[in-house]
Amino acid sequence: MKPRPPAMRAKRRYILVRVLPYGVTPDQKQAYLSVIEAATSLFGDAAVGFAQPAVVFCDTGYVVVRCRRGTEKDIATALTTVTAIADGPVALRTVAVSGTIHALKRRMKPIRPLSEAGETRFAEHCFTVYRYPRQKVDLVEQGIKHQKLLFFTEADLEER
Amino acid sequence: MKVTDASVYPYPTGDSTLARMALEATDLGFDSIVAIGEVGRQPLGAEVIRGVVISAASHKEVIRRVREPAVRRADVVFVNAGDTSFNRAVVGLREVNGIRNIHAARRNAFDHVAARSAAERGVAVDISLAPIIRLRGTRRQRALERYADILSLQRRYGFPLTISSDAHSILEQRSVREVRGLCALFGMTGTEVSEALASVGRFIEPEQPVRVVG
Numbered sequence: 001m002k003p004r005p006p007a008m009r010a011k012r013r014y015i016l017v018r019v020l021p022y023g024v025t026p027d028q029k030q031a032y033l034s035v036i037e038a039a040t041s042l043f044g045d046a047a048v049g050f051a052q053p054a055v056v057f058c059d060t061g062y063v064v065v066r067c068r069r070g071t072e073k074d075i076a077t078a079l080t081t082v083t084a085i086a087d088g089p090v091a092l093r094t095v096a097v098s099g100t101i102h103a104l105k106r107r108m109k110p111i112r113p114l115s116e117a118g119e120t121r122f123a124e125h126c127f128t129v130y131r132y133p134r135q136k137v138d139l140v141e142q143g144i145k146h147q148k149l150l151f152f153t154e155a156d157l158e159e160r
Numbered sequence: 161m162k163v164t165d166a167s168v169y170p171y172p173t174g175d176s177t178l179a180r181m182a183l184e185a186t187d188l189g190f191d192s193i194v195a196i197g198e199v200g201r202q203p204l205g206a207e208v209i210r211g212v213v214i215s216a217a218s219h220k221e222v223i224r225r226v227r228e229p230a231v232r233r234a235d236v237v238f239v240n241a242g243d244t245s246f247n248r249a250v251v252g253l254r255e256v257n258g259i260r261n262i263h264a265a266r267r268n269a270f271d272h273v274a275a276r277s278a279a280e281r282g283v284a285v286d287i288s289l290a291p292i293i294r295l296r297g298t299r300r301q302r303a304l305e306r307y308a309d310i311l312s313l314q315r316r317y318g319f320p321l322t323i324s325s326d327a328h329s330i331l332e333q334r335s336v337r338e339v340r341g342l343c344a345l346f347g348m349t350g351t352e353v354s355e356a357l358a359s360v361g362r363f364i365e366p367e368q369p370v371r372v373v374g
Contacts, residue, residue: 041296
């Protein structure tokens with residue numbers, strides 16, 4: 001099939017979104033389902049059908065959401081109402097909006113743990129400790145599922 | 161102008177410590193946060209303001225509670241909204257800075273009489289973003305309807321508004337830009353959002369006439 005000439009194509013915008021907590025890289029399909037659910041429940045089928053949101057990239061703690069030009073503010077608002085992806089609690093923080101994925105990839109700065117993961121015992125539970133820049137410390141309860149997440153700082157960890 | 165998140169619930173109520181929430185608030189564009197519960201030393205990042213939320217069945221109970229030492233130590237005192245007579249009585253109390261949980265109250269629980277009284281005494285009405293973020297369906301629609309109603313009263317009578325994330329985790333905190341987007345859902349303009357975010361700063365440091373010293 002012959003592609004449409006550029007002037008006839010729908011103009012798109014791409015929204016770069018950071019996924020919190022650090023270290024979580026959601027599955028692209030699960031991320032798409034969460035975004036669609038949030039947008040549909042907030043703006044309804046007609047508005048979401050017009051905006052055509054889609055998740056086009058999902059890696060290194062970032063998600064890129066595509067939408068029709070002019071609807072990016074609404075989609076960014078809908079993204080703030082996403083609280084979970086595949087039963088895992090997350091927050092999606094809008095970083096930038098651009099007309100190309102290439103421009104957004106330049107803005108991606110993957111945040112990795114500073115050192116090897118440690119271990120600590122806290123409130124009678126064993127936690128894996130991940131240290132991040134600016135003295136941020138994430139504690140992930142050791143276990144198979146429904147692990148508790150705690151968000152501390154270096155100073156909080158030293159005090160306990 | 162201080163941009164303040166009017167209530168967050170740090171650890172042990174939530175899953176993030178006060179220091180981590182203050183750090184996150186700075187990243188999200190806030191100058192200060194109101195922490196509900198025990199506040200220890202001042203952490204790095206956003207300034208932490210001590211806040212208290214009073215849930216009471218009658219305004220007499222509120223009067224008794226505001227005299228407690230823990231409440232007297234707090235910088236900001238919020239009371240959870242109740243029925244019409246309760247809200248009218250509460251906005252008349254000198255010790256109360258704001259009324260919150262308005263989305264959970266009955267329709268018209270905060271009416272024009274309470275609005276006028278709140279405007280005269282400078283008592284704020286808190287707009288919590290938690291129901292907009294967490295709820296779905298009719299419950300969220302009801303919250304948006306209540307907020308739109310409060311906004312129409314605010315435009316008429318001019319009482320202060322505050323905006324809170326009611327975050328129990330850093331995952332529930334939202335940036336100033338995201339707050340603008342969420343508040344636009346019930347018709348709040350960017351200027352009104354900026355005013356509301358600065359309201360808590362005005363409780364802490366009220367504008368007073370210039371004093372000539374010496």
